[in-house]
Amino acid sequence: MRDAQHHRGMLSLLLCVVSIALPRIIRADACKDVSVQDEMASVGQPTAFNCIYPLPMSGKVNVTWYKFPSKIPISKNIRSRIHQEQNWILFLPLKGEDSGIYECDINDTNICHRIQVNLTVFNKHWCVSGHSQLNVSDDFKQILYVGKDDSLICHLNFPNSFVLDSVKWYKDCKEIEGERFISREKRLLVKNVSAEDGGKYACQARLTHAGKQHTVLNSITVNIAEKVQNGGRIPKIIYPKNNSIEVRLGSALIVDCNITDTRDNTNARCWRVNDTLVDHYYNESKRIQEGIEDYTVFQEHIFYTVNITFLEVKMEDYGRPFTCHAGVSAAYFILKPPVPDFRAYLIGGLLALTGAAVSAVCVYNIFKIDIVLWYRSAFRSPGTVEDGKLYDAYVLYPKPQRESQSHDVDTLVLKILPEVLERQCGYKLFIFGRDEFPGQAVVSVIDENIKLCRRLIVIIVPEALSFDLLRNMSEEQITVYNALIQDGIKVILIELEKVEDYTALPESIQYIRQKHGAVQWSGDFTEQSQCAKTKFWKKVRYRMPPRRWPPSPPVQLLQHTPCDLTASSREASVGVLTP
Amino acid sequence: MNDKVLSSPYPVLWQIQDVNHQVWVLQGRTLKAVPRKDHLVPVTVTLISCQHMETLEKDRGNPIYLGVKEPELCLFCTEVQGQPTLQLKEQNIMELYRQPQPMKPFLFYHDRSGRTSTFESVAFPGWFIASCSDGGCPLIITQDMGKAYTTDFGFTVLS
CATH class of the missing domain: 2.60.40.10 (Immunoglobulins)
Structure with missing residues (x-):
């Protein structure tokens, strides 16, 4: 009859009573409060609460239910609408007036524990149109996982003396049918859950107790959850x-x-x-x-x-x-530990090498002449050279008109050049006007002897007249011609004075100067200038071929090189060298 | 990666439910499994794995400490009246975690089987955390894996 009442739908909203906030009166037995639980239940429902102490008790336990603040225990008469049975308190069914605080005292041999139930009773409407949903409800919330077989449960919290007869399941106020749903005891199995299975459900259970039948109706809100990826246990x-x-x-x-x-x-x-x-x-x-x-x-x-x-x-x-x-x-x-940075080392090494190479080139350029001269003196090739040459250089010089210039040229060519190059340095020169045999034809002398020379030394005097003279000299013409056409003979230009205007020089001389460079006479005609170690002579010696003709051992050569040589020793040496 | 929701130097926070749609709640100092309802606030469970795996049995599951976030309590197992019992104790879970030795009374082997998990007491092997299937009763540890109790629980990470 109760369930018929439920089926008809329910009454108007009537939320009854609330907890009574009265100060607690300490009872004579002074039980210890263990827990307080809030419960909500709806009018007309058979309802039961169990009183369980969470820890094992020592001996025989006596449980007694009271409705606060009454000190009279709840009836144990099973015919009574509200009664206690074993550890349970039963409301068969619940009425709105039942809201309030219920207490159960658990008496062990010498200890008393108390559990409090704060019951709120309200009216619930199930499947009645025109009634809005309550803000609070005792709806159960259950979750079904999509894509799997899952189940809902009809929670029936009653003592074992209640026998479950049947359970009916509803969704959206309609009884559930179909192959996917199987009602088994308190459960509803749902096969292959889909998103559409979410919604408002209800289960209606018929229970028999002491020969009387009771109907429980539970509303269940079912949410659908995404399939949980069972991602394995290995992190x-x-x-x-x-x-x-x-x-x-x-x-x-x-x-x-x-x-x-x-x-x-x-x-x-x-x-x-x-x-x-x-x-x-x-x-x-x-x-x-x-x-x-x-x-x-x-x-x-x-x-x-x-x-x-x-x-x-x-x-x-x-x-x-x-x-x-x-x-x-x-x-x-x-x-x-960090590995040294090879790239940095490589770059550093390359930079250092480059720096060293650049410095070496600079040093070589600056000291080129000294280095070459040192090298020649240190690693002199022994013996004579088999190049068919007889002389190291052919000396070509002008005959200036001016007395002073003529004297200078003669001094240089006939005195200083032999002194330095022949006596001090051991070269053999062919000086026209000194070394030709008397009576020889000029042209043949030049032609024959220049072929026997490794270098051609040309003395230039910057004087228009002397240039003209030079230009007109057949000797000069032949010599220069030979120097230019014969590959291999190198020309050493010695400018006796600074040349202001090179264009005034003969074109052949200009060409030679451009090709071989020139050495500017920097000394005077004193004995100081007759030292092979001066800058000028170093330049000349650098341009001269490596000396391979060993007139004397190196020790003797060293004796020949001092710059303060006496006139007598010079004469003696000249005597040796001059053919 | 915009679904970053939580970042904390503390144990992972969970809600735990059983296969009967019941969630863990705290009533006084008692943990209960009760049917999930609208007005019900499930307890926030703290969980951190014990690092001392070498001193514990292998293949029984991951040894973990279980606790309650607010108030700060930890689950532990002890004998009461000669019977292994599940209790709550005021205890910071990270202090347990930092102990140089595994704190066995507070430890549970967490074993997973499909979607559900079991929690076996390390102090009392063969005893599992259980809830009664009809609801409303406190969580216990039991050797009885029968119908009256369920030892299978599901996790929900709070996010």
């Missing part, structure tokens, strides 16, 4: 990757272990060294510590980060694996 360590890390000795270091794991996994995460937790391994020094774990929850997984901190990297840390564990997964890193 994934993203970093480290059994890699090595370069770190300087004595520096501080923090390394993160990044892990992804499924949301419902409870794998432990830690850093270990020598299979010991780092915090315990470095328990004394605390030099290496595990950091606080951080995590971020994502749709499918949780991303964990736990770091390891080195306050100071020591020698013993190198080459030792520090392992991050997450469940059965593990990955390590190894520290190693």
Whole structure:
């Protein structure tokens, strides 16, 4: 009859009573409050509450229900609408006036515990149009997982003396039918749950107690949840990757272990060294510590980060694996000292080499003449040269009109040149006007002898007249011609005075000057200028062929080179060299 | 990666429900599994794995500490009247985590089977955290894996 009442739909909204906020009166038995629970139930429903003490009791336990503040226990008469049975209090059915505080005292041999139930009774309307839903309800909330077989349950909280006869299931006020739904005892099995299975459900259970039938109606709001990815139990360590890390000795270091794991996994995460937790391994020094774990929850997984901190990297840390564990997964890193930067070394080396080469070139350019001369004196080729030449140089010089110039040229050519090049340096010169045999034809002398010379020394006097003269001289013409056409003979131009206007020179001389350069006479005609070590003579000697004709051993040569030679010794030497 | 919702240096926070659509709630100092309802606030469970795996049995599951966030309580197992019992104790879960030795009374082996998990007491092997299938009763530890109790629970990470 009660269920008929339910089926008809319900009465108007009537939320009755609330808890009574009266000050507690301490009872004589002074039971200890254990817990307070708030309960909501709707009018007309058979309702029951159990009184359970959470911990095991010593002996026989006596449970008594009271309605606060009454000290008279609730009736034990099973015919009574409200009565207590074993540890239960039963409302068969519940009425609006039943709201209030109910207490059960649990009497052990010498201890009394009290559990309080704060009951709120309200009117519920099920499947009646025109009645809006309540703000609060005792609707059950259940979840079905989409794509799977799942089940709903009809919660029936009654003592064992209640026998379940049948359960009917409703969705949106219509009885549920179809192959996908199977009602089995208190459960409704739902096969292959889909999103459409969400909504308002109700279960109606018929129970028999003491020969009377009772009907319970539970409203259930069913939500559909996405299929939970059963992502496996093995967490994934993203970093480290059994890699090595370069770190300087004595520096501080923090390394993160990044892990992804499924949301419902409870794998432990830690850093270990020598299979010991780092915090315990470095328990004394605390030099290496595990950091606080951080995590971020994502749709499918949780991303964990736990770091390891080195306050100071020591020698013993190198080459030792520090392992991050997450469940059965593990990955390590190894520290190693930084490798010197080869690129920097390479670039540095190349720069140094380049610098050295540039400096060497500069030094060579500056000291080229000295180096070459030193080399020639140090590594002189022994013996005579088989090049068919008889002389080292042919000396060509003008005959200036002016007395002073003529004197200078003669001094240079006939005195100083032989003195320095022949006597001091051991060269053999052919000087026209000194070395030709008397009676020889001029042209043949030049033609024959110039072929026997390795160099041609041309003395230039910057005087228009002398140029003209030079130009007109057949000797000059032949010589220059030979010098120009014969490949291999090099010309040494000696300018006796500074030449102001080169265009005034004969074109042949200009060409030679351009090709071979010129040496400017820088000395005077004193004995100081007759030293082979002066800048001028070095330049000339540099242009002269390497001296291969050994007139005397090097020791003797050294004796020949002093610059303050006496006239007598010079004469003697000249005597030796002159043919 | 814009669904980052939580970042904390503390244990992961969960809600736990059983296969009978019941959630864990805290009443006084008692943990209960009760049917999920609108007005009901499930307890926020703290969970952190124990790092001392080597001293514990393997293949029984991950050893974990379980607790309640507010107030700060931890689940532990002890004998009362000669019977293994599940209790709550005022205890910071991170202090347990940092202990140099595994704190066995507070430890549970978490084993997963499909979508559900079991929590077996490390101190009392063979005893599992259980809720009664009809609801309203406190969580216990039991050896009885029968009909009256359910030892299968599901996790929901709070996010």
